[in-house]
Amino acid sequence: MKWRNRGKLPAVIITIALLLFLLFPFFVMISTMLKSSTEVYSSPPTWIPERLHLSNFITVWSEFELYVFFRSSIIIAVGATVFNTILTVPAAYAVARLRFVGRKFILYLFLVIQMFSPVIVIISLFKIMVGLNLLDTYFSLIIANSVFTIAFTIWMMNGYFKSIPVEIEEAALIDGCSRVQTITRIMIPIAVPGLVTAMIYTFIYAWNEFLFGLTFIQSRPKMPLVLALYNFVGRWSTQWELLATAAFLAIIPVLVLFYVIERRLVAGLAGGAVKE
Amino acid sequence: MADASISLKQKLWNPEARLAYLLLLPAVVVLLTFMFYPIVYVFLMAFYKTNKLSQMVAFVGLQNFISEMAEPEFWEITGRSMLWTVLAVVTKTLFGMTIALILNVKYTGRKIARMLFIIPWASAVPISSMLWRWVYHPVYGLLNHTLKVTGLWATPPTWLGYPIPAFTACIWVDIWIGIPFMALVFLAGMQAISEDLYESASLDGVNWWQKFFFITLPGIRHIVLIATLLSCLWTFNDFNTIYILTMGGPAGATDILITRIYQNAFKWLRFDRAAVMAFVTFLILTGLSIIYSRVYFKEERS
Numbered sequence: 001m002k003w004r005n006r007g008k009l010p011a012v013i014i015t016i017a018l019l020l021f022l023l024f025p026f027f028v029m030i031s032t033m034l035k036s037s038t039e040v041y042s043s044p045p046t047w048i049p050e051r052l053h054l055s056n057f058i059t060v061w062s063e064f065e066l067y068v069f070f071r072s073s074i075i076i077a078v079g080a081t082v083f084n085t086i087l088t089v090p091a092a093y094a095v096a097r098l099r100f101v102g103r104k105f106i107l108y109l110f111l112v113i114q115m116f117s118p119v120i121v122i123i124s125l126f127k128i129m130v131g132l133n134l135l136d137t138y139f140s141l142i143i144a145n146s147v148f149t150i151a152f153t154i155w156m157m158n159g160y161f162k163s164i165p166v167e168i169e170e171a172a173l174i175d176g177c178s179r180v181q182t183i184t185r186i187m188i189p190i191a192v193p194g195l196v197t198a199m200i201y202t203f204i205y206a207w208n209e210f211l212f213g214l215t216f217i218q219s220r221p222k223m224p225l226v227l228a229l230y231n232f233v234g235r236w237s238t239q240w241e242l243l244a245t246a247a248f249l250a251i252i253p254v255l256v257l258f259y260v261i262e263r264r265l266v267a268g269l270a271g272g273a274v275k276e
Numbered sequence: 277m278a279d280a281s282i283s284l285k286q287k288l289w290n291p292e293a294r295l296a297y298l299l300l301l302p303a304v305v306v307l308l309t310f311m312f313y314p315i316v317y318v319f320l321m322a323f324y325k326t327n328k329l330s331q332m333v334a335f336v337g338l339q340n341f342i343s344e345m346a347e348p349e350f351w352e353i354t355g356r357s358m359l360w361t362v363l364a365v366v367t368k369t370l371f372g373m374t375i376a377l378i379l380n381v382k383y384t385g386r387k388i389a390r391m392l393f394i395i396p397w398a399s400a401v402p403i404s405s406m407l408w409r410w411v412y413h414p415v416y417g418l419l420n421h422t423l424k425v426t427g428l429w430a431t432p433p434t435w436l437g438y439p440i441p442a443f444t445a446c447i448w449v450d451i452w453i454g455i456p457f458m459a460l461v462f463l464a465g466m467q468a469i470s471e472d473l474y475e476s477a478s479l480d481g482v483n484w485w486q487k488f489f490f491i492t493l494p495g496i497r498h499i500v501l502i503a504t505l506l507s508c509l510w511t512f513n514d515f516n517t518i519y520i521l522t523m524g525g526p527a528g529a530t531d532i533l534i535t536r537i538y539q540n541a542f543k544w545l546r547f548d549r550a551a552v553m554a555f556v557t558f559l560i561l562t563g564l565s566i567i568y569s570r571v572y573f574k575e576e577r578s
Binding site for chain 2: 044
């Protein structure tokens with residue numbers, strides 16, 4: 001342990017320096033949201049607000065009606081999570097537990113398509129949404145977000161189901177449970193941590209998603225938060241103190257959720273090389 | 277012969293396999309409709325002349341590809357996409373390695389430091405990009421102010437206004453978002469290396485650099501490979517950062533394939549050109565993706 005002790009102080013100093021450097025934009029965000037408009041647009045700018053100005057929160061909530069976009073984002077993210085889970089759980093169980101021809105291939109395919117870029121298919125998806133009359137609906141985003149998360153969530157759930165000892169399931173089958181009952185009464189309850197991870201992952205993905213919203217949504221009240229903020233930059237590019245406030249409020253929920261799944265997410269992405 | 281055909285039928289159509297197909301069906305149907313069909317459709321589109329309503333007007337064979345390849349701009353954008361990916365991934369790896377090495381030192385408060393280092397990854401990418409736009413603001417932005425006041429750079433550029441500063445500004449945001457993932461994965465790998473190795477090396481009087489090159493690096497080799505491959509995919513795919521910061525501008529100086537596809541389609545309504553670029557992008561991404569999957573599977577088995 002000696003060599004570690006010797007290295008401690010420099011490590012602390014480098015940590016602080018790097019954190020100051022890397023978290024600068026968030027420092028700017030917090031500083032800006034606490035400033036008045038006049039102070040934001042004074043040159044030279046100030047690092048720390050001269051006087052704390054909390055009314056930006058009230059302005060974004062009541063005048064900019066941020067709650068409308070919060071509601072949209074919640075509907076879309078929850079919808080995508082539910083839809084994704086309904087599709088993922090049975091599929092993941094099948095690849096984890098059942099023997100059938102092409103199992104390996106399907107698993108491999110899911111891993112490859114996990115990386116598909118939404119931009120490649122955005123033209124066709126747009127046309128499909130037009131064809132299904134889903135343009136400018138929450139449902140278009142619910143579908144798109146769950147489709148582009150499904151490969152990864154199946155992979156994650158596959159890992160969780162596989163880690164449950166087969167004996168538990170066999171015992172249940174011998175005791176007269178049907179396959180479906182073993183899934184709903186035994187496998188899913190045991191795999192809850194994995195299920196929660198997959199669900200949070202989908203929720204965050206949908207919450208942060210920008211491209212689909214930009215392409216499918218036109219009417220203002222249906223915009224998810226991220227898109228509303230983007231249009232906010234375009235329309236009132238002079239009100240950065242309000243944007244910083246809205247950004248702060250929009251980030252907090254996903255930040256909290258991200259900490260819940262962060263370790264399992266890293267393990268899922270890096271595969272067998274990383275243990276949780 | 278008869279035996280073989282029976283066993284084949286049984287292999288494909290026994291109760292267990294039937295249940296598996298049934299359980300997979302909903303997911304497969306959704307993926308076929310909203311992922312595979314769209315890809316096939318875009319591929320088809322690449323061989324057609326399209327109108328402004330994105331309808332395929334006439335089959336032109338390879339003509340779209342030929343005319344696209346003849347454009348110097350196409351090669352410029354493809355080259356820039358490569359440069360973008362390589363530069364960003366290398367920088368992310370270096371930063372990630374540094375942070376992982378630091379967090380692997382057992383000092384008090386490193387758990388908090390770890391949580392703070394994650395923030396740029398945990399935060400929503402589009403929102404972070406908007407915040408960076410404000411940070412880069414030439415007059416009221418705190419970046420240039422800080423550079424000036426601290427004397428680090430007396431005359432910093434108008435970041436998003438000129439080609440090279442804009443490219444630098446965009447790629448930095450992409451790097452900044454990607455660093456935490458690298459750091460976390462590397463750290464997880466380092467923590468899996470046995471302490472004993474380091475201790476016995478210490479007894480032999482091995483210095484820090486030697487430990488790094490002969491114990492740490494070989495120990496995390498596979499993890500570094502997987503993480504950089506994954507990072508290549510994400511970086512090549514990074515639409516949000518560029519679109520939100522510069523929309524590919526000024527004068528196309530920050531456009532990469534992924535942003536140009538979108539602009540070709542939804543800004544200039546040149547759907548055939550977008551389809552050709554999507555085709556090329558798809559090939560590159562699938563290649564990378566297959567390599568990643570192979571490495572991933574190899575790790576799973578071992």
